[in-house]
Amino acid sequence: MGIMSIQSIQGASAPLRPRRFAPKTGGDSKFRPEIQALRALAVTAVLLYHLWPKTFSGGYIGVDVFLVISGYLISAHIQREIQSTGTFRFRRFYMRRVRRLLPAALLVLAVVAVVTILLIPMTYWKDWLGQVVSSLFYVENWYLALSSTDYLAASANASPVQHFWSLSLEEQFYLLWPIWLVFGLWALSKTGLSRRNQPIWTIGIALIASLGYSIWFTNVSAAEAYFVTPTRIWEFAAGGIAAAIGLRIRNRFVAGLASWCGLAVIAACVITLSGATPFPGWIALIPVASTLLVIAAGVPAQWWSTQWLIRFRITQWLGAISYSLYLWHWPLIVIIPVIAGSPLTGPQRLGLIALSAAAGWASKRYVEDRFRQTPNFAAGAKPVRRALVGLRVALIGSIAVAAVALPGLAATTQRSSEAEIALADAQASDFLCLGWNAAQPGCAPAANTSSVIPDPIIAQRDVATVDCAQRGARTKLLTCEFGSKGDNAVSVVLAGDSHAGQWLPALENIALARNWKITTLLKTGCRLTQAPAGTLAVDANCALWNQSAQDWIMSHTPDLVFVSGRSSSADGIPTAEVDLRAQANGIANAWRSVTANGSSLIALAETPQPVVGGLTDPGACVLAHDQSQCTFREGLETSDPQPLAAEMVPGVSLIDLSDEFCIDGYCPAVVGSILVYADNNHTTASFMQTLTVPLGRALTDF
Structure with a gap:
């Protein structure tokens, strides 16, 4: 032409x-x-x-x-x-x-x-x-x-x-x-x-x-x-x-x-x-x-x-x-x-x-x-x-x-394929003697090798609820169901942002054992709160989604509601005390509505975040260094507004499993040959699945 x-x-x-x-x-x-x-x-x-x-x-x-x-x-x-x-x-x-x-x-x-x-x-x-x-x-x-x-x-x-x-x-x-x-x-x-x-x-x-x-x-x-x-x-x-x-x-x-x-x-x-x-x-x-x-x-x-x-x-x-x-x-x-x-x-x-x-x-x-x-x-x-x-x-x-x-691209594609096979094998064995399970009686101590599951190059794909969490500027409520399919199943809701969604692998295992049907109400970057739009981390889209999520909970009256949310900014800076209290007030107001409607509510305390402790890329660290060098100091005590909110709302239970991630305040990137973190703030679905037993113990009364 x-x-x-x-x-x-x-x-x-x-x-x-x-x-x-x-x-x-x-x-x-x-x-x-x-x-x-x-x-x-x-x-x-x-x-x-x-x-x-x-x-x-x-x-x-x-x-x-x-x-x-x-x-x-x-x-x-x-x-x-x-x-x-x-x-x-x-x-x-x-x-x-x-x-x-x-x-x-x-x-x-x-x-x-x-x-x-x-x-x-x-x-x-x-x-x-x-x-x-x-x-x-x-x-x-x-x-x-x-x-x-x-x-x-x-x-x-x-x-x-x-x-x-x-x-x-x-x-x-x-x-x-x-x-x-x-x-x-x-x-x-x-x-x-x-x-x-x-x-x-x-x-x-x-x-x-x-x-x-x-x-x-x-x-x-x-x-x-x-x-x-x-x-x-x-x-x-x-x-x-x-x-x-x-x-x-x-x-x-x-x-x-x-x-x-x-x-x-x-x-x-x-x-x-x-x-x-x-x-x-x-x-x-x-x-x-x-x-x-x-x-x-x-x-x-x-x-x-x-x-x-x-x-x-x-x-x-x-x-x-x-x-x-x-x-x-x-x-x-x-x-x-x-x-x-x-x-x-x-x-x-x-x-x-x-x-x-x-x-x-x-x-x-x-x-x-x-x-x-x-x-x-x-x-x-x-x-x-x-x-x-x-x-x-x-x-x-x-x-x-x-x-x-x-x-x-060819090299990383080949390695990714091999890593997917290794991950599938570990999943098939229910992560026997891997992750949290590695410390249980009968399991030999894992050798400190560079071989971890999932391989860091696929770690960001090893996350829960990717297709069930609303994203970006969207406000439409997405719901997904997990666990029991029985008509008489206990109705359970998991609500909040991606840090709430990361608990799903362990909760789903518990749900199958206890006849729970879990419905997820999740939106990236948006926890369950009644804080007004334009304040703190609540934008207009988050406020609209929150209204839809809380309307759903009010109309369905689930037996049990799990909530959680991220406790730091994207760059890992902990929330200031004055903002922390303001966040806790908004969260507490949402929780009161849920409990007043007849549902029990359990808050899952925030997991330790590498980015807060100065470890910006756990996967890259594991690839480049000995695993022992890839640790960070826990620093979330003053960042999570949920403990404050729990004190404001009678009947709310708070479960904190930080001790399963960290020892004496230091948190490793690898536990029992399982890579704990998919990125600098989310856990891998693999490690979270190995926390089924300790989370189940914490939920004995529910």
């Missing part, structure tokens, strides 16, 4: 006449300082969000700003070429995208792959290298959507190339958008629609269809909707519509106000939106419309306008390096703490900003510019030569990345 003649598509009866798609003033072919400033704002928002997700909780909207800019510039470019030549050269368009974007992206992927193999524990390889490969083919957004990743949950397990989801989205847009525009114009030319309105209708159809789907799917599944292409096309199309109608504010005073308003609203979104906001959906209209306001305003000339901010040298410099800065900042944020074995401190985060900017500048100067300006790529070079060189660069770079990533 080389040169496509619009005149030939439309037929001889409809000769092509030049028409204006872009605004007269400024011209989209000229440098646009306001667009460069928007790029600077967008990349800054994303960088701040990734470094301080709680403070700049809505910084992810920087991506939406980028999407609108891309839609505006690419649509204007396509329309301008059709206007001036009557043709569109697909091959030239795609080769320009290759030389503009691919070299720097391939370099980042290659560096991440090499660093992963050389410096990163094998526990990370499968996910990281798998995402390197998906990013190589620009399908990372679909990889994350299909693997149910929740980007806005700020997961500690994110890969260093997870940010390629937006680049994948853009590449898919670059591939499909020219085809849609060219053939859309051809199709509409047959309808008698005026040529001025043909591009508007072509883009508008895509915008309306995508926006409608985005609103619907965000309500259905926000985590997946965040990544998939159909929910995002409308943001590109919004920029395309602006280019098609020549969006421009002519009144200087209005333009000055509009520019300030647009920038201010974008900045406000960075502060006010959060991971609890259903996104993209209709809410994304706010940053999208604000971006269009800034574009339409241009560079206002008044002394009080935004022109000084837009033309500020640092602003323009950040805009110029924004692509490379975006590429490099996230791998640095993810990889450095893994290599160091500790979270980033405040000063380190500031230093990482400088390091990211330096890497972005170097990449822009020595990679981006080099490939754009090399004679083989320059505009004067022969098209065929440019195409061949571009394809050669893409092919060699892709092969180099694949040559590093694929063998690593």
Whole structure:
């Protein structure tokens, strides 16, 4: 597909006449300082969000700003070429995208792959290298959507190339958008629609269809909707519509106000939106419309306008390096703490900003510019030569990345298969003389070897209730049933967050022995509480889910309710005493409602967390060191609000099995050849299953 003649598509009866798609003033072919400033704002928002997700909780909207800019510039470019030549050269368009974007992206992927193999524990390889490969083919957004990743949950397990989801989205847009525009114009030319309105209708159809789907799917599944292409096309199309109608504010005073308003609203979104906001959906209209306001305003000339901010040298410099800065900042944020074995401190985060900017500048100067300006790529070079060189660069770079990533993936896949077999064998033997059972009479002491179950490289898959816990911004109540199926079974509920759900393997064994039917009411990051939304760890979605969960308990009146919840923040910082008491009050209020309704309630005290004790990656530690080095000091006594809540609600029982995890305050990562922790705060289902006996003893009276 080389040169496509619009005149030939439309037929001889409809000769092509030049028409204006872009605004007269400024011209989209000229440098646009306001667009460069928007790029600077967008990349800054994303960088701040990734470094301080709680403070700049809505910084992810920087991506939406980028999407609108891309839609505006690419649509204007396509329309301008059709206007001036009557043709569109697909091959030239795609080769320009290759030389503009691919070299720097391939370099980042290659560096991440090499660093992963050389410096990163094998526990990370499968996910990281798998995402390197998906990013190589620009399908990372679909990889994350299909693997149910929740980007806005700020997961500690994110890969260093997870940010390629937006680049994948853009590449898919670059591939499909020219085809849609060219053939859309051809199709509409047959309808008698005026040529001025043909591009508007072509883009508008895509915008309306995508926006409608985005609103619907965000309500259905926000985590997946965040990544998939159909929910995002409308943001590109919004920029395309602006280019098609020549969006421009002519009144200087209005333009000055509009520019300030647009920038201010974008900045406000960075502060006010959060991971609890259903996104993209209709809410994304706010940053999208604000971006269009800034574009339409241009560079206002008044002394009080935004022109000084837009033309500020640092602003323009950040805009110029924004692509490379975006590429490099996230791998640095993810990889450095893994290599160091500790979270980033405040000063380190500031230093990482400088390091990211330096890497972005170097990449822009020595990679981006080099490939754009090399004679083989320059505009004067022969098209065929440019195409061949571009394809050669893409092919060699892709092969180099694949040559590093694929063998690593193969090695970890083989080891994972062997680990799954070993885990299945241990499960078949009911973990005889393994884990907690290893200390029982008749069991020989386990040798301190590097062989543990589950193997650390599959430990994160050895968790309970993955498919039964609601996630992210969803509020719909999910219920799953375990244990006895008999009609006369004792009705039992397990309610809370993932730290409540991790008790299920032991509880299910007890349920089968005692004729219990367990129903799970679980949501990631959301314990059972009546604390109002917006306080502590309770966002609006958690509050809505809590209402549904407590309504279910009230209407079903189970015989017994188990509750638990995480007692520290994601970075392992224990809860402050004043917040601890506030949390306990909200929890106690929920418990009172349950007990007043006739159900017995048992709180399961929080399990010791490695991240609180300074062990950031138990699995990686076990792989790299002797097991004896992989211990941490227990530090949860002042972090769990449940003991305080239990004192407030008569009749509530509190079960604390911390002594089964720790000896004299020190907690090992491996007990009886069983890996205790799936990550830095959750237990493995395998170890929890070996706690069936001690938990059963604690439940003797129930």
